[in-house]
Amino acid sequence: MGQNSVDLRVTAEELGYSFFVCDEGLGNWRDPSPELLTLFGVSEESVLAHPRFWMDLVDWPSDVLNEKLASLSLKRGTISLTLPFKKENQDTQLVTLRFSRLRKGEEGLFYRHGSAEINKDEDKYKQEALQARDHEIEISARIQKILLTGAVAHELSGLEVTAETIPSKDVDGDFYEFLPLSTGVTDLIIGDVMGKGVPAALLAAAVKASYHKALIHRGFAPGESSSISEILGMVDSLITRNLMELNKFLTLYYCRFDRNKSLLSFIDAGHTSFIYYDKSEDRCWSLKGANMPMGFIADQDYREFLLPFQEGDLFFFYSDGISEVRDSEGEMFGQERIRQLVKAHARLGPDGLIKKVLNVMFFYAAGTFDDDVTAVAVRITGESVPPSVDKKKDVSRNRPEELESLRSEFTADLLDVYGWDREVECTKLTIALMEALANGISHTTGELTLYWRLFSGRAELSLAFSGADFDWLETTAPDPRAYSSRGYGSFLIHGGTDSSLLLKGKGEQKKLILVKEFS
Amino acid sequence: MKSIEKNSIPILIPELKQIDVNNSPRFREELDAQLANRDKVILDLGNVHFMDSTGLGIIVSALRTMNEKKGALAICSITPAVKVLFDMVRMSQIASLYASREEALTALSS
Numbered sequence: 001m002g003q004n005s006v007d008l009r010v011t012a013e014e015l016g017y018s019f020f021v022c023d024e025g026l027g028n029w030r031d032p033s034p035e036l037l038t039l040f041g042v043s044e045e046s047v048l049a050h051p052r053f054w055m056d057l058v059d060w061p062s063d064v065l066n067e068k069l070a071s072l073s074l075k076r077g078t079i080s081l082t083l084p085f086k087k088e089n090q091d092t093q094l095v096t097l098r099f100s101r102l103r104k105g106e107e108g109l110f111y112r113h114g115s116a117e118i119n120k121d122e123d124k125y126k127q128e129a130l131q132a133r134d135h136e137i138e139i140s141a142r143i144q145k146i147l148l149t150g151a152v153a154h155e156l157s158g159l160e161v162t163a164e165t166i167p168s169k170d171v172d173g174d175f176y177e178f179l180p181l182s183t184g185v186t187d188l189i190i191g192d193v194m195g196k197g198v199p200a201a202l203l204a205a206a207v208k209a210s211y212h213k214a215l216i217h218r219g220f221a222p223g224e225s226s227s228i229s230e231i232l233g234m235v236d237s238l239i240t241r242n243l244m245e246l247n248k249f250l251t252l253y254y255c256r257f258d259r260n261k262s263l264l265s266f267i268d269a270g271h272t273s274f275i276y277y278d279k280s281e282d283r284c285w286s287l288k289g290a291n292m293p294m295g296f297i298a299d300q301d302y303r304e305f306l307l308p309f310q311e312g313d314l315f316f317f318y319s320d321g322i323s324e325v326r327d328s329e330g331e332m333f334g335q336e337r338i339r340q341l342v343k344a345h346a347r348l349g350p351d352g353l354i355k356k357v358l359n360v361m362f363f364y365a366a367g368t369f370d371d372d373v374t375a376v377a378v379r380i381t382g383e384s385v386p387p388s389v390d391k392k393k394d395v396s397r398n399r400p401e402e403l404e405s406l407r408s409e410f411t412a413d414l415l416d417v418y419g420w421d422r423e424v425e426c427t428k429l430t431i432a433l434m435e436a437l438a439n440g441i442s443h444t445t446g447e448l449t450l451y452w453r454l455f456s457g458r459a460e461l462s463l464a465f466s467g468a469d470f471d472w473l474e475t476t477a478p479d480p481r482a483y484s485s486r487g488y489g490s491f492l493i494h495g496g497t498d499s500s501l502l503l504k505g506k507g508e509q510k511k512l513i514l515v516k517e518f519s
Numbered sequence: 520m521k522s523i524e525k526n527s528i529p530i531l532i533p534e535l536k537q538i539d540v541n542n543s544p545r546f547r548e549e550l551d552a553q554l555a556n557r558d559k560v561i562l563d564l565g566n567v568h569f570m571d572s573t574g575l576g577i578i579v580s581a582l583r584t585m586n587e588k589k590g591a592l593a594i595c596s597i598t599p600a601v602k603v604l605f606d607m608v609r610m611s612q613i614a615s616l617y618a619s620r621e622e623a624l625t626a627l628s629s
Contacts, residue, residue, distance in 0.1 A: 431607070477607075480579065480608055
């Protein structure tokens with residue numbers, strides 16, 4: 001211990017404080033002042049031999065404490081934390097720890113200066129109340145860790161995944177689960193029950209249990225899988241009425257990654273949007289589905305959307321704990337910042353990307369961060385089956401005469417791949433394409449880029465343009481008996497496809513993805 | 520738009536292969552002109568291989584016009600793609616559809 005440390009000890013004794021120095025992660029302590037040794041009833045030698053000695057004295061489960069320290073260590077400025085310490089043959093004592101950044105060490109690491117002080121103001125009643133609250137935190141954290149999130153295999157069939165949940169002081173109902181169903185098919189369910197503490201965590205556990213029950217009930221087996229809308233419909237019938245009675249609701253994404261088809265199917269029940277990184281174009285898109293949160297109304301009809309993917313594409317899901325975090329000025333982090341971050345760091349892969357996003361977010365929050373955070377990233381690995389037809393067309397609103405030849409070529413390709421016995425479905429898809437083009441042309445001032453990729457069993461179309469928002473979710477046809485001459489376009493797009501999905505990019509960039517199954 | 524007359528009933532024959540967002544204003548103009556002062560009309564869509572929602576809207580509008588003046592607009596010879604479109608929006612609920620020009624003539628002449 002150097003001269004400065006001795007001086008610190010003298011100062012500490014004079015002030016009656018207990019000082020120490022610790023590492024950036026807050027766990028490893030050294031250079032304890034005599035007051036600190038007395039406070040914790042340990043010797044200087046034992047601190048040297050076991051720098052994390054103090055953690056054994058905290059009356060919290062070690063995993064809860066570790067998580068708390070991990071989230072606190074990312075904060076800037078002075079960190080304050082009051083913990084219950086247990087001592088042999090004594091009542092639990094509340095001790096407030098304060099950490100502030102001290103200096104950069106020889107190894108290039110930051111160190112912190114710490115102090116420990118017995119919380120003398122707390123009377124016994126307050127201590128008990130705090131312990132009770134901590135007990136609830138402990139239960140919530142355990143429910144969340146064991147039942148709601150838990151460990152995720154890094155490599156799933158054709159997917160590379162990372163998931164991270166950082167519980168706040170008041171654990172809430174963030175949950176997720178990856179479930180490999182068969183070779184190449186993996187389900188992901190990610191959600192958030194509104195509310196805090198044990199009730200929210202228990203409800204989230206109930207949702208996961210209902211999902212498992214629905215999977216079993218629908219008799220899931222490879223090759224004869226129930227669609228995600230059927231399964232979620234069953235989950236809905238199991239829990240929605242209970243949610244409504246309890247006046248609770250939850251938001252979720254139910255996703256199925258099918259590597260055999262290179263296709264994501266998803267249902268969005270009122271969750272925050274998610275990000276899709278398209279590697280081939282190096283672009284990021286923000287996506288949303290169409291359903292309301294579960295618990296708002298009974299017997300929702302769940303709408304399933306389809307999004308084709310390729311090797312290297314990445315999906316990023318997040319809870320509102322990330323998008324709604326605020327800086328010291330009260331400004332929200334927001335979805336656009338997340339989209340930009342994913343675009344800039346998608347190449348890092350799921351693990352690196354999540355670390356980056358969480359780091360940026362914690363610094364943005366400037367120490368005021370107090371909500372649960374969940375982030376899930378999925379990257380597609382392995383090659384996909386190439387399409388039999390893969391065409392790109394530039395369409396201009398200034399060359400309308402091209403529409404007719406484009407339509408003829410598209411129809412000929414469809415009939416060539418899927419055969420004349422599928423003529424009606426091919427025509428419906430052609431109608432959908434022409435409606436999408438008409439819609440795109442009327443909403444943009446520039447060029448449109450159209451792709452059609454025809455696979456055995458599935459046609460995928462994408463139409464990219466820059467233009468204003470429009471209602472792409474309307475699926476109801478006007479009643480012809482009312483002689484309505486407008487409003488058929490959106491209905492025809494949905495009616496001619498199995499999925500019609502609008503992706504939103506930077507500024508006014510839009511991409512309409514149409515998928516039709518021919519299996 | 521070509522127009523011929525049989526049994527004093529005008530038969531309108533659009534000569535467009537495709538009625539879409541680009542040429543529909545002209546189609547609307549021509550159809551409206553032909554329907555004026557007439558109470559029985561046949562629309563032969565035999566040449567039209569494709570129609571989008573703007574073309575559909577114009578035909579629904581024409582049906583409304585004829586219905587309001589207690590007239591009749593018979594549609595005949597629709598091609599497979601137009602039939603798919605009409606089926607999707609349940610057009611048969613408001614339109615009289617005939618397989619051929621002759622069938623439409625017989626129906627309107629009675």
